[in-house]
Amino acid sequence: MRVETEQRKGRDSIWSAPFVFLMAVNFFQSTAAFMANATLPVFADSLGATAAMVGVVVSSFTLSSILVRPFAGPAFDSFSRKRMLLASQAVICLSFFAYGFVDSLGVLVAIRLFHGVGIGCSGPLAMSLVSEYLPASKFASGISIYALAQSFAQVIGPATGLYLIDAVGFSAAYFLAAALLVVAMGGIFAIREPYHERLPYQLKLSRMFAREAAGKAFALMLIAVSFSCMTSYVVLYGYERGVADMGLFFVVYALCLVVTRPVLGGLADRVGAPKVIVFGILCFAASYGALSQAHDLPGFLLAAVIGSAGFGCCAPLLQSMGLASVDVPRRGAASNTMFTGLDLGMLVGPVVGGAVAEALAPTLGGLGAAYSTMWLVMLIPAAGTFAIALRWCMRGNRVLRGEDGEGPC
Template sequence: MQNAQGTTGSPSLWTKEFVLLSVANLFLFFSFQMLIPTLPVYVTQMGGDELAVGLVISVFTVSALLVRPVAGLLLDRVGRRQVLLFGAVVFLACVAGYYFAAAVAVLLFLRFVHGIGWGALTTAYSTVVADIIPAHRRGEGMGYFGLSSTLGMMLAPLIGLYLVDAYGFGVMFATATVLAALSLVLAQAVRIPAGTPAPAGAETSVWANLFEKKALFPALLAGLLSVTYGGIVSFITLYGAQQGIANVGWFFLGNAGTMLVTRPLSGKLFDKKGHVWVLLPGAFAVIAGLWVISVATNEWTLLVASVLFGLGMGSVQPSLLAWTINRVAPHRRGAANGTIFSAFDGGIAVGAMLLGAVAKVTGYAVMYRWSALFMVAFLAIYLYYVWSGKESKAT
């Protein structure tokens, strides 16, 4: 049997399409992550207060969350390339427009629209790469593909801050715009497989197709995981200052670096052994990481916590994505990705709000211990699902 490359054996993972899409995703995440630490500063320089800074984060998350199910539906019904192109053009236009925003209100409007582009584009990327990856290497492929986003999380914030400090916001926005444009060009060069048409008799109503039922259980687990991550990205800097930890950047560096190593390895384990072998130890690693965070008093302790948390996130997140794709029919991959990415986004938002309220009452250290209960719930629900036989019926 010959594969697409004309060689004998199973289909290759490292096709031109997979590499192009991975590099396009790398440029996309670099463009996006450069804005994370710099936009709040930009808002304050424009005269915005703390409320405006908070809205910069929240309006983006809300619009991305709202658009993902719609994007998933359109990916299945209209086509992969059309949704990808729409998201990429909107994303690019908003990044370029930030520098020309004359007021905070204009910036917030751009941020809301930016979230629409981001939600549509990242859902499209995940769906297209799921179409490209050979089924028997899906866990490994999603792990490798996720490295591009992890590299962006690891390096781009530092680059963005450096460019602002050294050259100003104009150069930083221009760099982010060029990276977004390169992502668009590379993605359009990818030969996207034709989507699988829905079989005769399939549900046709829009409402029923906004979410994929077979993706709901992995999405529930994804939401529980993301709640803990929402508590980290929202409060780790404040917690570090409270604990006298001079540089909490070590946590993000250690977390991203560990995920960089863990993603492909856990993906291979997922393909060979199944999700139980990845999700169970990954969940325990997240719990351990949260506990170590809660007792951290210096950079070294925080670095240990980042490694443990990175092991868990780097194992669980891509495995949930691969498991979701494996559970659904090819013509429902767009809706499935929209469903689980909405859970990731929603979990982060819930974590930021709910754990913030907990921290106000208990303090940050106790809050991180309480946040581990979401992963205890993750384990309890997941084990019941597997042991009850529901898992074998659904997959």
């Protein structure tokens, strides 16, 4: 098994059977996740939730994700990542099944919290596992291509979810999402887990999180605060503007990601991830500016096209930097660190965004105008990620580790 691992490390190709299987797993899980992201705000609204309460419902799962990480993080490097990934997918599957029986906001939040336990483990496990099959020379592009599964899911998931709740109702839509998780678990069974040194399980801070990845996780958290408002409120914002076909927003956004992610990932391998992240955040800011002025479907689609080079490309590049900052036996801790940053951003963003919109609505004459201003307000956290990436770039061509980043700029 050690020989096989060394041979795998020596390969210069991203593509292998386990990598493809993990991409498929990512696709089916992400399709279900994007179905939930697009429909849960509408579901919560139908149960009588206010704008602020919608933010609580959408982001509540990240609270349990964050709470489980200190205990789960050391296990990622101590036990079988494949078996733990299967268990986490099973929790997510049960959560979607349970959504089909919800009849109150309190129950919805409770199930969302249970859902977060599976999400808290699934993302870091899958990312650390897939990183073991990637050559060092193509690490950034490999992570970006792996993330393409989410792009394809983003084409199908939101539009399918919104169509299904109109055609068959919320319950049937969530039962179908649960079936997708069953398919994902089948893909995990087909993977042969590679050998890696397993560390003893210890509840130590250094085993829970990787200090070397902390700076990248903080940068990811800041831009995630801004981005999470788009997934939580863009559909409701479109409805306030009288735009009916909001599923097309996600389709266009995701289709553009199919082009921008591999292109920018390959560019990051050549010129360094920080420079590409700077470009991505500028695109992200331009897309939010376009959203704030959108009044019809073409305006929303323009924001989707510009935004495809924003968070969707910055996130996998930041994650690749975090993973590359540690050795393979500690990839679980590094991945846990990055996803903790992501979850913190996803937790704070919808709550703050909803509170901002609700506070501005009386002054600006309605939720439509309040959401329009909210997009601009939520660019403030993203500016922090922009400043951090600029700092990395100013360090020159040194190989940066720890708080400063990874790889040449």
